Ligand SMILES: NC(=O)C1=CN([C@@H]2O[C@H](COP(=O)(O)OP(=O)(O)OC[C@H]3O[C@@H](n4cnc5c(N)ncnc54)[C@H](OP(=O)(O)O)[C@@H]3O)[C@@H](O)[C@H]2O)C=CC1
């Protein structure tokens with residue numbers, strides 16, 4: 001197969017990456033180099049990187065174990081403006097939330113399709129907030145999103161993916177909601193990796209030998225995004241109906257490079273609740289839509305349930321399935337709620353770039369990129 005041909009034998013879609021030099025942007029580069037359906041066409045970042053070759057722009061800041069891929073080394077990084085990306089079929093955004101709002105909406109107005117990691121449009125009433133392992137059905141609000149804009153874009157849209165800590169927990173929560181009906185109360189305490197704060201993030205002086213018990217805005221995002229993602233799209237595909245769940249989050253930064261660990265306790269609405277064995281089986285048997293659709297980046301197994309008492313661990317488990325799946329362990333009884341367990345997800349893979357890429361793969365399969 002020629003590198004210009006997609007797996008479906010249609011030409012590969014041209015993609016742009018905004019924030020291509022950053023922590024998430026570098027993961028986009030690796031995921032989209034040699035992708036069967038997409039080819040990297042344009043790269044964007046701030047004015048301090050614009051005008052440089054990608055290799056020069058990331059010199060000293062490339063933090064991946066693999067070298068900068070040959071296909072992007074000499075691409076000139078552009079300012080994040082519409083004319084520089086007008087030929088792109090798809091635009092992935094790993095922009096800081098400051099520029100992300102106006103840049104992403106200007107791209108949508110210019111009829112570009114944007115898959116965003118930034119927080120700006122996640123809770124927008126007409127923007128899907130999609131974790132590809134959980135709720136790709138929410139894409140069906142896209143025609144309504146276009147209809148609410150004036151002028152209405154023919155092709156353009158914004159699809160967001162979730163906060164990285166939200167992403168990790170909603171996968172097992174969705175498996176349990178599907179199997180046992182609505183959840184009631186959820187308590188979660190996070191141990192979040194340094195890479196979640198971007199590069200260079202916290203100074204080593206602040207995070208070595210330490211735990212920081214505060215991440216600005218994170219608890220609020222987990223609490224609101226979870227209800228939207230676990231909720232439904234209305235019958236007319238025009239609005240979202242939140243899941244009737246109450247979430248309480250404690251967020252902490254810990255000295256781990258990649259991989260967010262989260263301790264979850266929850267209760268079900270259903271009485272009596274399912275047994276621990278039933279919970280474990282539901283987690284193991286969960287098959288996400290991205291898998292069913294045969295998406296290139298989808299994990300072969302959505303959730304790995306560990307039986308060992310000391311797993312999952314970030315260093316050992318974050319790269320399972322290239323960081324596209326979610327690890328769960330220590331599923332056990334809870335004295336206050338119905339069940340408790342530990343979740344580990346790769347914050348820069350399924351928590352960020354992998355989710356965006358998988359969302360675009362699903363959109364392609366569902367005809368939203370036609
Ligand atoms: N890291 C993570 O685990 C996750 C991050 N996110 C979200 O993804 C986004 C990117 O995060 P991350 O990669 O960690 O951040 P980084 O700080 O590592 O990277 C930010 C990127 O945005 C670019 N940028 C900054 N300001 C501007 C501007 N004014 N105009 C154009 N480009 C600009 C930077 O370019 P330059 O190099 O030129 O400065 C860089 O490419 C954020 O919105 C973040 O909240 C979401 C989920 C998880």
Ligand SMILES: N[C@@H](CC(=O)OP(=O)(O)O)C(=O)O
Nearest residue numbers: 117118119163164192196197
């Ligand atoms: N705040 C997250 C990462 C992130 O950027 O989240 P958001 O895109 O929701 O701001 C962390 O620090 O681990």
